[in-house]
Amino acid sequence: MKRLFGLLLAGIVVFAVVASGCISPGGETKVTVTFLSTQLNPPEERAFVQEELLKGFTDETGIDVNFVPIAYTDLITRLEGEQQTGKVTIDVIGDLHGGLDYMAAKGWLEDLGGMPKLEGRTFINTLEKYSYIRGQKVYVPWMSATYVMVVNKDAFKYLPEGLTEEDVMKGTEKWTYDALLQWAKNLKEATGQPQLGFPAGPKGLWHRFLHGYIYPSYTGYQAKKFNSPEAVEMWNYMKGLWPYVHPSSTVWDAMADPLLKGEVMIAWDHTARIKNAIETKPDQFVVVPVPRGPKGRGFIVVIAGLAIPKNAPNKEEAWKLIDYLTRPETQVKVLEKVGFFPTVEEASGKLPEGPLKILAEGVQAQASTEDALIAIIPNLGEKGGQFTSLYREAFERIVLKNEDPQAVLNELGPQMEQIFQEVGIPMP
Numbered sequence: 418m419k420r421l422f423g424l425l426l427a428g429i430v431v432f433a434v435v436a437s438g439c440i441s442p443g444g445e446t447k448v449t450v451t452f453l454s455t456q457l458n459p460p461e462e463r464a465f466v467q468e469e470l471l472k473g474f475t476d477e478t479g480i481d482v483n484f485v486p487i488a489y490t491d492l493i494t495r496l497e498g499e500q501q502t503g504k505v506t507i508d509v510i511g512d513l514h515g516g517l518d519y520m521a522a523k524g525w526l527e528d529l530g531g532m533p534k535l536e537g538r539t540f541i542n543t544l545e546k547y548s549y550i551r552g553q554k555v556y557v558p559w560m561s562a563t564y565v566m567v568v569n570k571d572a573f574k575y576l577p578e579g580l581t582e583e584d585v586m587k588g589t590e591k592w593t594y595d596a597l598l599q600w601a602k603n604l605k606e607a608t609g610q611p612q613l614g615f616p617a618g619p620k621g622l623w624h625r626f627l628h629g630y631i632y633p634s635y636t637g638y639q640a641k642k643f644n645s646p647e648a649v650e651m652w653n654y655m656k657g658l659w660p661y662v663h664p665s666s667t668v669w670d671a672m673a674d675p676l677l678k679g680e681v682m683i684a685w686d687h688t689a690r691i692k693n694a695i696e697t698k699p700d701q702f703v704v705v706p707v708p709r710g711p712k713g714r715g716f717i718v719v720i721a722g723l724a725i726p727k728n729a730p731n732k733e734e735a736w737k738l739i740d741y742l743t744r745p746e747t748q749v750k751v752l753e754k755v756g757f758f759p760t761v762e763e764a765s766g767k768l769p770e771g772p773l774k775i776l777a778e779g780v781q782a783q784a785s786t787e788d789a790l791i792a793i794i795p796n797l798g799e800k801g802g803q804f805t806s807l808y809r810e811a812f813e814r815i816v817l818k819n820e821d822p823q824a825v826l827n828e829l830g831p832q833m834e835q836i837f838q839e840v841g842i843p844m845p
Contacts, residue, residue, distance in 0.1 A: 448734050449481040453495070454511035456560065456721045457755060458486035465754045474741045480734050489516055496726060500525050505728040508735040511559060514547055514720040515796045521555040527725040527732070530554040535740055538761040541781060543789045544720055556722030557739050560748075560757035563718050564625055564687045565704050565779050567672070567694060572612065572682040575603040588706030588714060588786040594634065594654060597683075597708045601661035604682060611663045614681035617812075620670040622687055624805035627812060629717035629792035630685075631655070634710025639792050640804075641844040643833045644826035647711070652815045652822040659816050667817070676702065688776055689756060696772040704779025706786055713790040716783060720793070721757070752777060795845050800836050807833055 457466050463486055471482045487495070492512065499505045500523075510520070520526050530553065540548075544558040573582045577599035584591040597613075604612035617623040628639045635651035636642035663681050672684035673693040684691065685707065695702055707716050723739045725732060741747060748759035749767045758780045759765070765781055768774040783789075797804050807829050814820040837844045 447479070447481070448731050449483050450508045450731055450734050450738050451483045451485065451506055452509040452511065452738065453485045453487050453492055453507050455487060455489045455492060455513065455516065456511050456757075462755050469754070470742075470747070470750065473747075474738060477741070478734075478737055480737065482738060492516070493519070496520065496525055497523070500727065503728065505726055505730060507726050508729045508731045509738055510724045510726060511721060512724070514556075514722060514793055517556045517722050517724055518550055520724070521550050521553065525726055526555055527727055527729070528553040528555075529557065529725065532736055535743060538743060538745055538763055540743075540761055541784045543784050543786075543791055544718070544760050547718075547720055547791065547793075548722060556724040557743055558720060558760035559723045559742060560721040560751060561718055561760055561780070561784070562688060562757060563716060563780055563783065564622065564630070564685065564707075565691070565783060566683060566685050566707050567676060567691050567702050568705055569676065569679075569682040569702055571701075572600070572604060575607050576600060577603060585705050586703065586782065588709070588782055590709065590788065592706065592708050594631070594658075594708045594710050598654070598658050598661070601658065601683070605661050608682075611661050612682040613658075613661055614663045614669065614672055614675050614684040615666045616669050616672055616686050616690065617666045618668045618670040622690070623812070624808045625687075625717055625794075626685055627808040628805065629794065630707055630715050631710070632808075633715025633790045633792050634708075634712055637712040637790070639795070639845040640833055640837070643807075643844075644823070644830035648826055649822045651710070652811070652826070655812070655816050656819070656822075688758070688780065692756070692772070692776065695775050699772045699775055702775070704776050706779070706783035709786075709788050713788040714783075714786050715790040715792055717792045717794060718784065720760075792845070795837075795842065797836065797840050797842075800840055804833070804836055807836075 457463060467484055471484055475481055489512065496507060499507060540558050544561060548554060548556050548558055568585065576582065577596055580591050580596045601613045615623055615626060631651055632639055632648070636645055636647040642648055665680065669675055671690040672686040673691050675681045676684055676691065676694040677697055695704065707714060723742060725735050729735055743761060745761055745763040745767045748761060748764045751757050752759060752773060758777060762781065765774065765777050768777055795804065811825055811829055814825045815822045
């Protein structure tokens with residue numbers, strides 16, 4: 418009787434453990450991967466991740482995922498505490514490049530160089546380069562966002578001599594800012610009005626073009642050579658270009674409507690802000706890399722990566738999740754649902770014909786250019802507004818009010834240096 422009671426009790430305990438999820442019905446311990454992410458946190462994006470994206474992973478592998486949306490400062494506090502106590506509960510971290518760089522500098526992240534190869538995908542070269550920090554493979558590129566140029570196909574009729582449509586589409590060495598100037602001249606002469614447009618309005622992202630695109634292309638840096646001779650050359654170029662820029666650019670905050678209304682034939686903006694033009698008239702527009710300058714082809718990339726903390730409790734399962742999240746078909750799903758762009762080349766082949774493919778191929782072409790100078794938006798906290806306002810002030814005074822470039826830059830340069838000194842990070 419006692420033996421029968423003991424067996425019954427043991428059975429109840431096993432059933433309770435299985436029901437609790439600690440042991441699968443097959444007798445194997447069930448694993449839950451804890452995934453902390455500063456990305457995909459808004460309610461709609463979070464619902465997609467939990468109800469669709471990660472459900473597919475669990476259905477395939479039997480591994481549960483505890484997705485924890487978290488602010489960057491809270492993530493740092495938690496990770497630091499776990500690393501100090503040695504009681505690590507986090508398996509995977511999703512964050513932007515700057516945050517992962519900081520964590521790696523603190524020694525909190527695994528070197529992923531020895532992990533199994535992720536088959537069936539080729540990471541975009543420029544993104545892959547950034548995932549290696551101080552000689553270690555710190556993260557796997559996960560998602561990206563950027564700013565691009567959109568061209569109305571009719572504009573290709575007016576290309577300057579020596580520049581082909583293929584040069585523009587692929588971002589060859591012939592697609593330069595000087596070529597853009599000549600193209601803009603041709604368009605104005607042919608149509609009677611400026612056909613190049615920028616979102617230089619109060620809420621436009623014009624400052625991103627200045628610090629992340631044209632400055633690196635001419636000086637090699639975003640801020641380090643803010644008042645250099647190369648910067649003066651760049652501002653003189655901008656003064657020469659501006660007569661061929663649509664005058665309404667200074668009030669436009671986004672470029673989709675001007676493109677759709679036929680007010681401009683070439684425009685620069687964030688992918689999210691020109692997406693509607695591509696969706697509305699996918700046969701009329703193409704997305705192309707930006708031009709190059711004397712130092713290369715400067716452009717901003719927002720890179721989100723996936724990392725594994727040191728002493729993560731479920732390293733093998735964490736790698737399986739990273740494998741799943743970076744598959745081409747998974748990346749396409751993320752693009753379709755939340756608008757972040759793939760980091761693997763094969764993803765474009767998985768996209769159906771249409772607007773998203775036009776956007777994705779343009780973004781990939783830009784990121785894959787050999788002369789790419791990737792700019793990462795500096796993490797300046799509350800000083801970010803002061804940083805961008807200096808570029809806007811320089812533009813307004815030099816280009817719109819025709820002040821002397823060197824005099825303006827000499828006045829604003831010390832203010833730029835002070836921002837970075839106060840935050841305590843090097844000038845990019």
